[in-house]
Amino acid sequence: MIIVHHLNNSRSQRVLWLLEEMAVPYEIKRYQRDAKTMLAPPELRAVHPLGKSPVITDGDLTLAESGAIVEYLADKYGRGRLAPSPGTPERVRYSYWMHYAEGSMMPPLLLKLVFDRIARDPMPLFVRPVARAIASRARDSFVDPQINRHLDYLEAELGKSAWFAGPMFSAADIQMSFPLEAAATRGGLNESRPKLWAFLQTIHARPAYLRALETGGKYELLR
Ligand SMILES: N[C@@H](CCC(=O)N[C@@H](CS)C(=O)NCC(=O)O)C(=O)O
Numbered sequence: 728m729i730i731v732h733h734l735n736n737s738r739s740q741r742v743l744w745l746l747e748e749m750a751v752p753y754e755i756k757r758y759q760r761d762a763k764t765m766l767a768p769p770e771l772r773a774v775h776p777l778g779k780s781p782v783i784t785d786g787d788l789t790l791a792e793s794g795a796i797v798e799y800l801a802d803k804y805g806r807g808r809l810a811p812s813p814g815t816p817e818r819v820r821y822s823y824w825m826h827y828a829e830g831s832m833m834p835p836l837l838l839k840l841v842f843d844r845i846a847r848d849p850m851p852l853f854v855r856p857v858a859r860a861i862a863s864r865a866r867d868s869f870v871d872p873q874i875n876r877h878l879d880y881l882e883a884e885l886g887k888s889a890w891f892a893g894p895m896f897s898a899a900d901i902q903m904s905f906p907l908e909a910a911a912t913r914g915g916l917n918e919s920r921p922k923l924w925a926f927l928q929t930i931h932a933r934p935a936y937l938r939a940l941e942t943g944g945k946y947e948l949l950r
Pocket residue numbers: 734736737738739765766767768778779780781791792793794829
């Protein structure tokens with residue numbers, strides 16, 4: 728039986744969604760973020776040394792890193808439905824987006840989260856103006872322009888085909904959902920980028936996505 732080690736409000740939501748799309752039975756072990764630090768609890772380190780989510784176990788295998796998990800599950804249980812055939816141009820695109828989501832798009836979105844928090848969180852009065860000035864400079868000069876460049880690029884890419892890897896919905900769309908949801912929460916993604924916005928509305932209406940939300944529980948991305 729596949730076990731999904733699921734942290735609330737996290738990337739493991741897309742693993743639940745993928746499993747629902749494939750109608751594969753699975754079990755969930757739940758972990759709660761610390762309300763103050765938002766970090767995962769130490770018990771997750773007993774499953775994988777990094778203590779991050781998602782992690783799955785499938786028999787003897789313990790696998791972390793959402794892209795690796797999504798690829799593994801789609802290949803093993805998808806019966807060709809959620810991954811383009813090897814050797815096709817769609818498969819190359821599929822692999823590209825699978826890596827791009829965490830390797831290229833999440834880093835500026837993570838920086839955005841960190842600098843927004845530095846600017847917002849309580850801190851001693853005497854350091855506050857300096858901290859806020861540094862956060863503001865980093866956001867204006869680097870983080871926000873980087874996020875915008877990614878969003879412009881993605882908007883153009885979705886003008887080429889209905890889904891990220893091509894005409895077929897695939898696990899790459901599931902992998903790409905998290906950075907796009909994060910961008911809608913804290914990166915300024917809105918209706919002004921109609922293709923990306925429509926992508927989000929379409930995936931949010933998929934029955935498997937909705938079932939995964941019911942199973943996973945409240946899903947609010949950090950800001
Ligand atoms: N690149 C990793 C990132 C894993 C990651 O940072 N997960 C977050 C949840 S979205 C986490 O576990 N945060 C809690 C913590 O770092 O303690 C992946 O895609 O799986």
